[in-house]
Structures are given as C-alpha cells and as structure tokens.
Amino acid sequence: MLSLNLLKVRLFWRALRAKSERLKAYYLAQKAILATNVMEAPLLAIDLEMTGLDAQFDQILSIGIVPIENGRLILSKAEHKLVKIEGSVGQSAAIHGILDHHLDGAVSPEVAMAWFADKCHGQILVAHHSPLDLAFLQKGLSVHFHQTVKLMAIDTLGLEKRRLMRQHEVLKEGALRLGASRERYGLPVYAAHNALIDAIACGELLLAQISAIGQGDKVSVAEVLS
Amino acid sequence: MDVQTLTYLIVGVTFALYIGIAIWSRAGSTKEFYVAGGGVHPVMNGMATAADWMSAASFISLAGIVSFTGYDGSVYLMGWTGGYVLLALCMAPYLRKFGKFTVPDFIGDRYYSQAARTVAVICAIFICFTYIAGQMRGVGVVFSRFLEVDVETGVYIGMAVVFFYAVLGGMKGITYTQVAQYCVLIFAFMVPAIFISVMMTGHVLPQIGFGAELIDAAGNGTGVYLLDKLDGLSAELGFSQYTEGSKSMIDVFFITGALMFGTAGLPHVIVRFFTVPRVKDARISAGWALVFIAIMYTTIPALAAFSRVNMIETINGPESTGVAYETAPEWIKNWEKTGLITWDDKNDDGKIYYAKGPTNEMKIDRDIMVLATPEIANLPAWVIALVAAGGLAAALSTSAGLLLVISTSVSHDLLKKNLMPDISDKKELMFARIAAALGIVMAGYFGINPPGFVAAVVAIAFGLAASSLFPAIIMGIFSKTMNKEGAISGMVIGLLFTASYIVFFKFMNPEINNADHWFMGISPEGIGMLGMLVNFGVAFSVSKFTTAVPDDVVAMVESIRFPKGSGEAHDH
C-alpha cells in the first residue's frame, strides 16, 4: 500500500508534466479524492474485453463502466461500448463471446477513448485484475492525449489476494477470479458475462470488500489504491 | 309496425321487466319486508315453481307434438303432470325433513358414501345437460323465426342470451323474476289460444272450445264438432285418426312412466320446495303450482287441435287439393326462411299439398306449431310478438335453473368436495361460471344437431333421471335396508342401460329406430321406465349380498318417515 502523501506527490508531478489542460485536471481531481472515504468517493468500476492479453498487439473489444456514488452502483449511468477492431476477433471469441458481426454498430477506438477519457474524469477506477485493463486503456488514452498517460485503479483482485494472504489461506487455483471472490462474500452468481456485467460484478465485490476491511470504519481511497 | 319490430319491442320490454325486478328486489328494503313478517306468498311461489317447471319444451314443443301425433302426444301431458304430483306429494316433504338441499347431497348422506354422491352428481349433470339442450333448441327456433335467420344462427343467438342471463346477469333465481316470467309465458300462451277458440267455436275458453261445434265466418254453428272434423281430415289425408294413437299400449305406458318418474328425479325443481321456510306453505305453493301448470296443460290439446285444423285447411285449401304456392299464406314463406318448413313440388302442379305418404309435399317441423299458430290464424302482429317473448321466458327460466345446478355441482360437488378441497372461493366461483359456459356450449351443440324434437330430447333427460336418481331417492326414503353398494350399482347400471339404449337407437342406428326393432316395443323415450325397474332390481339384489346399513342411518331413515316436530308444529 502506498502512503497517501507519496501518491499525492506522484499525481502532482504527473499533473505538472501534463501537456493538455484536460489531463492535468484529471490528475488533480484524482489527487483531491485520495483522502476521502471509499464509500463516499466517486468511483468508476470498469471492465474490458480484449482480443488477447498483450496490450502491445491486442485490441480492446468492449468497455463496460458503472459509476459508484456514495457506496451505490448507479445503473442508470452504467454504459457499455463496443469498439471496432482491425481484423477479426479470431479465437478470442471463445472467451468473450463477441463475434465479428456483433461489432457492426461499434465505435472506432478513437471515439471510444475520447468517451472514456470523459467518463473517468474525476473518478477513481475500479477493476478486477486492474493492471491488464489499465495497460490497454493507458495505451489508448496515450494516443488520445498525445502523451504517455498513467492510470491508477483500485484492484479488487489485489485486495482479495492481500486479504486472503493475511488470513494465511493457501490460495487455490482460480480462487482470486471474479466469480470465486464474489462467492466468498455471498454475492449472487451472474450467469451471463459481458464487460458491463463484469464491471457491475466488480463494483459489488469492491463494496463487499470495503465492508469486510473496514468493519464499519472508514477506509480511505489511498489505502486501497494499488 | 311489422312483426319483427314488435318482437324486438316486446322481448325488450319483458327483459327490462326481469332486470327491473331483479334490481328492485335487491336494492329494496328487503330487511323491512322480512320484518313485516312477509316472506314470499305461496301463490307467488307457486307461480315461480310453475315457471321453473314449464320449459321451452312445454311451451313450444308440446302443442306441436300433440298437434301432429294426436292422442300419442298426450303421454307427455300425463307423464309430466303425474310426475309433478309424485314429486310434490311423495318426495319433497321427506327430502325436506332430511335437511338436504340437493339430490346428490341427499344421496351422499343417505348412502353414507362420497362415491354415491359423486355418482348422483354425475347423473344430475348428465340429465341437466340433456334437458338444457332441449331448451336451446327451443330458443333457437324462436330467434330464427323472428330475426329471420336459420335455426343454427338462432341457437347461437340463444346461447348468447342465455349466457348473459344465467351467468353474468344477477336476475336469475329471484322469485319475483320467475313470477314475472310465468305471467309473460302464460299470457303469451293463452292469448292466441283464446283468440282462435273464439274465432273457430265462439267459446272464450279454449278448453271448452275443444269439445264444441265449429262455427262459420258468420258465427253460426255448423253442427260439426272440432274433433270429428279433425278425425275426418286425418283419415282423408292418410294420417291415423287424431283421437286414436299409433303407439302401442306398452310404449305409451312406459313413456308415461319414464316421464313421470323422471320428473320426480329432476334436480332443479326440488330446490323450489325448500326455499319456502314452512312445510305447510311449501305444500300450498305446490298446489298452486299445479293449478298454474294445469292452466297451460289443459289448453295444449285444444290449441293443438285448432292449429292442426287451421294448418291443414290453409295448406290444402277448401277443396283439399292444395293451393298454388304463389297464393300460399305468408306464414309458410316466413317459416321457409328458417328451414323449418320445406316444400318439395313432387307433382309439379305449383301447388302446396300436405298429406301422409308419397303425395306429401310439405315438411313441417313440429316445434314451430305454437309459434306459427297466431300467424296461421291471421292474428294481430303483437300477438305473434308476444308468443316469442313467452317462448323465451319459458326457456330462460328453466335453463337458468338448470345451469345453476350444473355449474354448482361441478364447482362444489366435484371440484371442492372431491378433487381440489383447498380451492379458494374465488376459484370456485370461476369454475362455476366456466362450467355454466361449457354447459351452454354443449347444449348449443345438441340444439343445432338435435337427436329429436324439443319435447323428445327433454323426454330423454327424463328417462335418464327416472333410471338413475329416482330409484335411489325412493329407496333412500322408504327402505331401511338399502345400502350404498346397492344404490350405487343400481344408479350406474340403470343409467348405463338407459343411455346405451337411447344412444343405440337415436345416434348409432337411427334408421332402425322403429317399433319393429325396439325391445318389447318400447321406444327410446320410454326406456327410462324399464331402466328404473332394472335399477330397482339390481339395487335390491346387490344389497342382499353386501353389508348391512349402519344403525345411525337406519335411525335417520326412521326419523324422516315418522315426523317428529317436523316444522310448523306450533308457532311461537
């Protein structure tokens, strides 16, 4: 866990180096949220579907987002965007279930990134296994802002891992997957999967995790940010 | 105004009357009425019973049957009247003392068996279905003539009207509605009869005109008596003599018996005896009902004879050689539209001619007789319209009662008591309504494809009742040793025997439905009586070889037969 001040400095530094006002404002807004209680902070649970796991070569297929305000997932503001890709979804369709023809109404990656940059402004991202998702988003946003962009997120997988380790549990294969983690909190099993549902599932998991960590006490954003 | 408009008007007015009475009797200060010590007067209740009793069969079809078959038709008159007396005097008081409202409930309790009750329920439903089919046919005939559609469409319209009346409307079963219906139907029946009687014999009462001399147009006596004239006409045209029957003695005996005992087993009339609180009043109203029924029943033979003479004379003309189709009276053309009269000009002389045998060119449905009579006699249009309203009143009052028996038997006796004991009130009511609707649909089917004329269909219902329910009731009252095994097997075998005989001759082999093939010369209409004897026989033999009746049931039967504080003992 990174200390609050260290995080603040880092964000301040990033803001200084930001070329566009928009990006600068983004970093500063994040900095302002760090000390707040997670249950009160503006969060944005996200999930991506990709053609593969390598941000260098693979592409984003879809993005699901759901904002969390005052500890509640706001479904009316939840969104799901399909993104056009070059070439075919190929073998990856077996994992995410998105076929080429599903992408007929999809938006271009440029439009998708502009949309996402807009949506994540002033919000702290939440994702399950966030490094992977962030890598793809950073790549896309860097193109959008013409500058390297660094993102931060609350990683529900990371939180879960730390919690289990602290309890000295032996981690079984797959124990940290989204579904398995949710099960430990008694959260319902969602049969269907897409980027949006997984984003919702991830958001709900975070709420459960924060309740478990805090035991009713306040937990600040900085404490759970990876 | 033409007949059609008048029909709409008069039928409309009578319906408004029924609905009005229903609303009045509901909204009115019924409570004060009760407190005043009122209750329903026995005369009123007698009228209501008579309305329940006199169905479309009595109103529409009976005079037709008598008119066409003469003496043979009188079996219906005798059987039904006798049955009513039997019911009112020998059965209703005992059943009443037993405290049971319906025949299946009596049988179920008397034979201490749910199975017996269920068998009785099924018999009752079966009988009601058949009976109601006759009503639908009657209503169909009325509508077809006055709305100038064919009989089938008439039945469909009738189904809709009866459904509205019996299932949706809240006006059935109210004594005063029934009283109004009796008034309408008896008025509608008597007016044309009196008119014709005056025209043909100069006597106001048709019952007297029946045995009187005919008069000519100037009002002078001709010296020819009505029945002689009719016998002469019949002989001339090759029919058997009007005053002599064509049916064998044994058949007449059996049909009369079936009708009589069947009447006594009919489920929907018995209930009327129980809606009067005091036994004494029940007897008085039964007596009044008999008077009110007799008014109509004694008129029937007269009306039948008048209209027969009139009909033959208008068709065959004064010379008895037939009249030209172009100059034929209006009523023939009107009824041709309904398909109930057909003319087949066999000798191509352009004349219509009615007789027995190969020279006959007219096919006339008997069920039109009462309805057509006013037209044949050239009576004013409003009389014709009135008869339509009367026919509807007769059909409605009877079918409403029957549908209630069917629907409540299905919903309460079959579903609630047997199949779905935990059913909610709302569902029970819904099933009752569905059962009533189904009853109407099935009755409508048989109304369109009738196995006989209205009165004959009804006669079958009576036969079924005679062979199944009547013996069980009688033995329940008068035998202390009859047990459930005997009663159930009697009912089942009696019903099966009768039903299969009827189905065999009426539906499967209608071409051999004549005296030569009948068992002992008994027609399907009369087989119910034999079925009844079979029922008795089976029941007694079975009961001999099965377990004895429990003591409490024996005590119960004894207490029914020997009255002990049976009601009006002394007033407080």
Next chain:
Amino acid sequence: MDTSELQPITDFIQGLVPFDSLSHSTLARCCKSLSVGYYSKASTFVPLDETDPQLYIVRSGAFEVRSDDGELLDRLGEGDYFGFPSLLSGEKVSNRVRILEDGLVYHLDPDTFDYLRVESRQFDRFFNRAFAKRLRHQARFKAKELTTTSRVSALMSNNPLIIDVNASVCEAARKMRERRVSSVLVIDNHKLCGILTDRDLRNRVLAEGQDGSLPVHQAMTTQPKVLSSNALVFEAMLLMSEHGIHHLPIVDDERAVGVLTSTDILRGQSSQPLLLIGEIERQSNLDSLISVSKQIPLLLQNLISADARAEEIGRVLTSVTDALTRRLIILNQALLGEAPMAFCWLAFGSQGRQDQAACSDQDNGLLLAHEPDEAASGYFEALTKAVCSGLDQCGYIYCPGDIMAQNPKWRMSLSQWQSKFARWVDTPEPKALMHASIFFDMRSVFGPSSLFDSLQDKVLANTKGNDIFLAGMANNSLVESPPLGFFKKFVLERDGSEVKGIDLKHKGNALINDIARVYALSAGIKEVNTAKRIRALMEQDIINRKDALNLVDAHEFIAHMRLSNQGYQYTHALPISNYLQPKHLSSLVRHQLRDAFKVVHDAQSGIKLKFTRSF
C-alpha cells in the same frame, strides 16, 4: 444502452412478485433506474435516509425490520422488500432494518416507484397490501401493556388552572381552593414559565415565613418538566419518578393544555381490565358496582388510544361485562338464597361473540336444568329481573327487542331451549333466521358448563349439514352487501339529502359475523367469536387458508376503522355512530378499506355458491 446487457439483474427483478406483472419495456426502465448497495453486518442497521426514501429490494443477505421500540415486524431475505411504508405514506421512517447477514440490495428511487404504481395496478396493490399487513402487524405488537402505551391525553385534566406570573401566592391559593386542585400553572405572556403546587406553598411560602403578597414567580418551580399530550403515560411515570414530582404540565405548541398528576395515573391504571375486573369482584352491593362500572367508558377510551387491536378491545370489554353479570348474579343470590336448580346465564349476540363495543345493549337468557315449578319460577323471575335491571343501571341498556332473561319467553328449561332451536332450524322463516343470528352466538357466562354443553351440542347437531336451514341462513346474510358499487366505488348511505357515510357495522363487520356463523353452524364448530370461528374453520380445511386470513384481516381492519372513527367522532364532539365519511380518509386507507370490503364481497359470493347453490 441495451438492457439485455443487464441480464442478470433484469432476470432477478423479473422473477419477483409484483415486478412480474410489469411489461417488458417498463421492466427495462425499472432495472435501469436501480442502484446497487452493499450492507455489512458490521454497521448493524441499514442507514435509512429520511430525506431520500427508497424501495429496498434484497438481492442477497438477511435483514429484519424492527419497530422503533424494538419489536420484530418482519424478517427479510432474497427477493423481499423494505422501505415501502415511507414511500407510500410519505411519513418519516420509524422502523429500523437490522442487518443479519451481509447483503446486496437494489434501490429503487421514489420517482420510478411511483411511475410503476401508475403503470401497473398489481404493482400498486401489492405494496399497498404489504403496507397494510405491516401496519396491522405493528398494531398487534403495540397493544401490550396499557400503562406503557396509553397516551397522556387520555388521562390528563383539560382546562388547567393558570395564573399570571405577577399574581400573589395568596391569589393562587384561593384559585386552587376554588377549583379544588393541587397545582396551578404560571403563565408569562401566554407561555408557561412555571408551576406552583401545594408543596411549593408549604415549603417555599409557609415554612419560610413569607406572606401571601409574595409574587407567584418567587415561590413557583421554574422551568418545570413538561410533556406533550401525545406522550405515553409510561414516559410521564418515568419522568415523575426520576424527578420525584407529582405534577406535569402538558404543553402542545408551547401552549399549556393540561396537567397530569400522579393521581390521574393511578386512576387510569385502575381502568386496566384486570384491575377493573378485580374491583368488580370485590364490590358487595349494587351501588358500588354502578360506580365501578363508570370506569368502563374510560377503559374503552384507553384501549382505543393505546391502538389495541379491535378484536382485543371487544374481548376485554366483554370480559368486563361478563364479570359484572356474574357479580350481579352472586349478589342477588345472596339476597334470594340458593337457586332451586342448576341454571346457566346465557349471553347472546355481541356479548356472546365477545365483540362488545361502547354502549351495548343486553342480549341474554336463562337456561334451566329442568322445567321449574311455581316456586322456582318465582325465584328465577326475581333473580333475572334484579340482574337485568342491575346491568341496565351499570350502562347496559335494556334490549329493545326484549331478548333478556327477565322476559319469561327467554327463561326456559334445557328441553324447551332445545326444541326452540330445533324449530328455528326446521322452519327457517325470516323471523326465525333473524333470531338465529342473535341466539346462535351464545355463550354461558354463569353456571355449570355441562348444562350449557348439552344445549350447544344438541343445537350444533341439528344445524350441522342441514343444508336447507343453512341455505336460509346464507340467504339472510346476503340481504345486505358491502357498500361497494360499480367500479368498486363506495356507496354512501343517505338520510334524505344528508350523506350519512359508510355503515361500517351493518355493511362490514356484521356481514363477516354472518358469514362466519353460517360456516361454523354448517361444520358444528363451538366457537362463537368471529375471528376464532374463522381460524377453527381454517384449521379444519373448511375455508381456504388464504380466504380465511383475508377475512380475519378484513374483520379486524373494518372493526379498527369503526373504533377509530368513533374515537374521532368523540374527540370532535360529533354524535357517535357507525357511519364513516370516506372523505376523511387518506387515499391509502380508502384503498385498504375498499380491499377489505372486496374481501367481504368475495366471501359473500362464496357462501352464496356453497350454501344457496347460486351465483
């Protein structure tokens, strides 16, 4: 966004009653408007925000709803709801939701909730019903001990004695003597600023050697403890014992409206039913019984203000009547000597059914073990005359229909009663049926139970399965119907041009009593109390469970409406009647009342079908 992307949520919501009644597009709109929250056991209670009411839909976990005084009202699990009462009533949340197991909860905002209520009648009805159920449930728990829940307003003395702050203590003492009270409220510029009691006069004036010209404000107790008139008596007792005081000014909207003294509370407690009954049993003559019976109206008022269930109120009042009757019989027997034979004092009608209300009249009779000779007749005539007149003087007026034990017609031997009942059953004339509705609700108040049982057993054996009699009874009970017209609008009764309102007794409770009686007689059930009858019928599977529960609820609800309406009439100085003006009701209560009447209507159709074989 395509809602199919919210599939798991839509699927779940769609599976819930009443959401299953929503159209596809409405459901989609509903699901999209949800927000999702997570509640952890660690925080004990779900934080219910008063300014932001929501419908809470439990997705997982377990919760329980408790009233503000901690009574358990409901346990909730997956697919259950909470928070709807304040959505429907617009009132602030008073219940608390305890988290038993961590859970996920969907929130539906009030706008969407209202939209769905407009969209779907079923949706609307479901929550109205649930709310009604919750309310009644709550009422059931509330009516516990009287002292803890009855309101101060029922006991306090109105029109308190007041005096200006600058008046002299002498003047105050004079006024107190005139009004024969032990305290006076001191007013400064229309506001309460203190209280002066007997004790103050003693301790601060006399004992200090002050003279009578001392201004009141120097002797009074300043800033006295006060309560509002709708505070609980329990709170008042607590306050008094904590501060060792005997007088509490009652203040509403800063205005002094009354004073509550510890004597008032003591007096109030004695109108608790048990105490009252005990008191009745201690009295040794008619005069003292009459004076004790003066407390009965107060008891009723207390019970009403304590929100007791109508069924319980009826039982409590009836048990007091029973005790009075018994005491009167015993006192008179002491005068007349031992009875010449065993007898039972029979209670009929509302006393029999145990649902007496205010100003009931007498319905009673006498059951004798055998035919009395002349001497015995004389004895029982004297006894019954004395008891009936005693009851009359205690506030139970003579029966206008003369159904009373003092009428020789209703003073009969066992065999006479048996044949009387048998005659009613065999000849169900309208008059017999009217009698039946009173006499068949009979209960023995005094006398050997074996004697009464031999009457009741015989009667029930006669009625059980006697379809003709039952059809007559059913028809008789169908003469009146609930006041619902076409399209379920209330039908108001009119007296000339004046609208009298809805007759809650004759078109509501009486109909349910009739229905329960027909069923009970058909099945030979001994209970006579309507609610008990229905429950017994339900246990014997004679009435469908759902129908039975609905009927009991409707009975309680209508009876409750009647009592609270009479309470309203009482406090607004209107003549007490059974007529309710629906315009005084909120739309929700109107809705519930309509539903209750609908239940009565359905039950009537039920007995019409079952017993009279028509519909």
